[in-house]
Amino acid sequence: xxxxxxxxxxxxxxxxxxxxxxxxxxxxxxxxxxxxxxxxxxxxxxxxxxxxxxxxxxxxxxxxxxxxxxxxxxxxxxxxxxxxxxxxxxxxxxxxxxxxxxxxxxxxxxxxxxxxxxxxxxxxxxxxxxxxxxxxxxxxxxxxxxxxxxxxxxxxxxxxxxxxxxxxxxxxxxxxxxxxxxxxxxxxxxxxxxxxxxxxxxxxxxxxxxxxxxxxxxxxxxxxxxxxxxxxxxxxxxxxxxxxxxxxxxxxxxxxxxxxxxxxxxxxxxxxxxxxxxxxxxxxxxxxxxxxxxxxxxxxxxxxxxxxxxxxxxxxxxxxxxxxxxxxxxxxxxxxxxxxxxxxxxxxxxxxxxxxxxxxxxxxxxxxxxxxxxxxxxxxxxxxxxxxxxxxxxxxxxxxxxxxxxxxxxxxxxxxxxxxxxxxxxxxxxxxxxxxxxxxxxxxxxxxxxxxxxxxxxxxxxxxxxxxxxxxxxxxxxxxxxxxxxxxxxxxxxxxxxxxxxxxxxxxxxxxxxxxxxxxxxxxxxxxxxxxxxxxxxxxxxxxxxxxxxxxxxxxxx
Amino acid sequence: xxxxxxxxxxxxxxxxxxxxxxxxxxxxxxxxxxxxxxxxxxxxxxxxxxxxxxxxxxxxxxxxxxxxxxxxxxxxxxxxxxxxxxxxxxxxxxxxxxxxxxxxxxxxxxxxxxxxxxxxxxxxxxxxxxxxxxxxxxxxxxxxxxxxxxxxxxxxxxxxxxxxxxx
Numbered sequence: 001x002x003x004x005x006x007x008x009x010x011x012x013x014x015x016x017x018x019x020x021x022x023x024x025x026x027x028x029x030x031x032x033x034x035x036x037x038x039x040x041x042x043x044x045x046x047x048x049x050x051x052x053x054x055x056x057x058x059x060x061x062x063x064x065x066x067x068x069x070x071x072x073x074x075x076x077x078x079x080x081x082x083x084x085x086x087x088x089x090x091x092x093x094x095x096x097x098x099x100x101x102x103x104x105x106x107x108x109x110x111x112x113x114x115x116x117x118x119x120x121x122x123x124x125x126x127x128x129x130x131x132x133x134x135x136x137x138x139x140x141x142x143x144x145x146x147x148x149x150x151x152x153x154x155x156x157x158x159x160x161x162x163x164x165x166x167x168x169x170x171x172x173x174x175x176x177x178x179x180x181x182x183x184x185x186x187x188x189x190x191x192x193x194x195x196x197x198x199x200x201x202x203x204x205x206x207x208x209x210x211x212x213x214x215x216x217x218x219x220x221x222x223x224x225x226x227x228x229x230x231x232x233x234x235x236x237x238x239x240x241x242x243x244x245x246x247x248x249x250x251x252x253x254x255x256x257x258x259x260x261x262x263x264x265x266x267x268x269x270x271x272x273x274x275x276x277x278x279x280x281x282x283x284x285x286x287x288x289x290x291x292x293x294x295x296x297x298x299x300x301x302x303x304x305x306x307x308x309x310x311x312x313x314x315x316x317x318x319x320x321x322x323x324x325x326x327x328x329x330x331x332x333x334x335x336x337x338x339x340x341x342x343x344x345x346x347x348x349x350x351x352x353x354x355x356x357x358x359x360x361x362x363x364x365x366x367x368x369x370x371x372x373x374x375x376x377x378x379x380x381x382x383x384x385x386x387x388x389x390x391x392x393x394x395x396x397x398x399x400x401x402x403x404x405x406x407x408x409x410x411x412x413x414x415x416x417x418x419x420x421x422x423x424x425x426x427x428x429x430x431x432x433x434x435x436x437x438x439x440x441x442x443x444x445x446x447x448x449x450x451x452x453x454x455x456x457x458x459x460x461x462x463x464x465x466x467x468x469x470x471x472x473x474x475x476x477x478x479x480x481x482x483x484x485x486x487x488x489x490x491x492x493x494x495x496x497x498x499x500x501x502x503x504x505x506x507x508x509x510x511x512x513x514x515x516x517x518x519x520x521x522x523x524x525x526x527x528x529x530x531x532x533x534x535x536x537x538x539x540x541x542x543x544x545x546x547x548x549x550x551x552x553x554x555x556x557x558x
Numbered sequence: 559x560x561x562x563x564x565x566x567x568x569x570x571x572x573x574x575x576x577x578x579x580x581x582x583x584x585x586x587x588x589x590x591x592x593x594x595x596x597x598x599x600x601x602x603x604x605x606x607x608x609x610x611x612x613x614x615x616x617x618x619x620x621x622x623x624x625x626x627x628x629x630x631x632x633x634x635x636x637x638x639x640x641x642x643x644x645x646x647x648x649x650x651x652x653x654x655x656x657x658x659x660x661x662x663x664x665x666x667x668x669x670x671x672x673x674x675x676x677x678x679x680x681x682x683x684x685x686x687x688x689x690x691x692x693x694x695x696x697x698x699x700x701x702x703x704x705x706x707x708x709x710x711x712x713x714x715x716x717x718x719x720x721x722x723x724x725x
Binding site for chain 1: 574627642646647650652653656657659660661662663681
């Protein structure tokens with residue numbers, strides 16, 4: 001009897017132990033499994049905020065597209081031909097591929113992704129067995145100034161298939177634009193049907209904020225057209241135009257050619273999705289002379305009438321540096337230095353000013369730090385301390401070689417002259433969800449008198465100097481500009497053939513409305529002279545300025 | 559065994575009206591035990607039929623409720639689909655409208671209509687104006703009216719009206 005009792009006790013202990021294991025030890029895990037089986041969470045995606053230009057014209061909006069899927073096991077053998085023919089003719093997918101998927105008799109297969117609503121409607125009308133449509137929100141961009149580009153693609157960036165902003169404004173303001181997804185959590189029966197009376201947990205989605213940019217669609221379009229035409233005409237590698245509102249620092253247009261179509265980002269060349277205006281550094285060349293001479297003027301070390309001797313070259317720190325034309329210019333004023341873009345004159349002005357003062361102004365004009373523009377991936381090369389520069393390096397920096405900046409930094413620096421000596425932070429967003437994105441930094445760099453003097457000198461560049469090809473009819477006496485051509489460093493030395501050709505200017509000179517910088521990379525017009533900024537970039541500047549004058553109703557003298 | 563207390567109670571109650579005691583049983587048991595109920599007492603088969611009938615009624619009621627729930631669920635699903643369809647159409651229209659107004663589209667339409675953009679700016683040269691913009695605003699101070707105007711005004715009520723009437 002004893003052994004029977006012991007056996008029974010052991011069996012009972014085993015059963016109780018097992019029960020305790022499932023009901024106590026595994027309680028949490030089993031509860032979770034049960035919840036997972038019965039509770040279904042349906043995501044409620046938030047709608048991405050739209051993007052508008054300064055006149056509330058849409059730039060980026062949302063559309064619905066459809067993924068077309070197939071349940072091959074639900075298609076009877078005698079219907080496969082019809083289904084394959086229909087899918088092939090409407091979606092343009094290979095018929096044999098569809099037949100293959102249908103023959104596989106799997107439960108699920110993709111037929112095509114991101115199809116337009118028109119195609120989805122055609123498929124719906126056919127009521128094909130085993131064919132399903134899944135609606136998705138997609139970011140859509142508007143046509144741009146060149147055939148294969150969307151408007152402002154470089155500046156706006158794009159939104160990937162996961163709904164994340166990539167590059168440009170879409171990336172920088174991704175959190176504000178994307179909002180917060182919601183969800184609906186309900187119980188379902190064994191067949192997956194929703195139990196209507198079981199109660200539900202719901203969190204409504206919060207849609208992304210609408211965004212208004214400082215950009216002007218019309219100017220942007222004109223800039224895209226002009227830069228595309230200019231790059232093609234000069235057989236250049238690429239080109240960019242940046243237009244800034246003089247008073248506010250708001251970016252009016254930022255165009256690059258070649259760029260990409262934001263609607264076709266998946267098939268675009270990744271190199272083209274990079275915005276060279278923001279993310280590439282370049283050596284600005286003679287455009288930098290505006291900064292050098294402005295500093296020297298503001299420090300009281302030179303005047304526009306200060307004269308120097310220019311034999312066509314100067315020896316600095318053991319290096320001989322020449323003027324661009326390799327000619328002697330004799331006695332020249334500082335205004336002549338700017339008009340004729342003389343390297344020797346810029347070096348002498350910097351030497352007269354002094355190294356410390358020169359670096360002080362470089363910092364003031366915004367070359368010591370990134371511009372802080374609210375666009376993703378701004379490139380910046382920090383300015384080394386003045387003591388770490390060799391004399392020859394400082395000398396070449398005075399005319400814009402050996403110093404790397406991005407286009408936004410350069411345009412903002414020239415804008416100091418246009419804006420009465422005040423640097424204003426470049427920015428793209430005017431408002432988010434109806435509210436201002438915040439305050440933008442500004443600082444006085446040179447006095448208004450210095451800025452006015454430099455403006456006169458830049459006027460003279462257009463009237464008497466290298467800027468003549470940028471003259472806008474009616475504004476010949478009222479526009480300021482400066483050309484620039486800089487050699488591109490390749491494999492550790494400056495290339496004799498490849499240059500950055502640029503032109504910067506603002507107008508009307510006496511009350512500037514916009515400041516614009518054009519940079520064309522590696523023009524290939526057949527001769528060095530025809531690859532210069534005055535020849536390649538100034539006409540692009542002129543074309544955009546003419547259109548801006550019309551759109552903004554700018555009249556000479558006012 | 560009948561006790562004297564019971565007998566006493568019987569005697570007392572023989573003359574007095576019978577006072578109905580509250581039954582401890584539930585009311586439906588009383589009804590079931592009533593003569594009328596006894597007359598209606600069902601056979602076993604009838605009970606089975608009745609039970610089946612009750613089950614049938616309940617089943618039908620359940621089916622009706624379930625059908626209504628299914629119908630509501632179906633309609634809800636249909637409305638959700640319609641809503642999604644309308645949202646998609648709205649988005650499509652919004653894009654089409656936006657695309658129609660883009661500079662690219664406008665230029666395309668203009669080109670199709672045979673128009674060309676002229677890059678030749680023309681400015682209207684302003685003529686010198688002889689107006690004295692510094693002069694004070696308001697009507698010019700008028701001097702005393704001639705005697706004949708004053709006379710007409712006295713008769714007709716105002717020189718201007720009289721002249722207008724005569725013209």
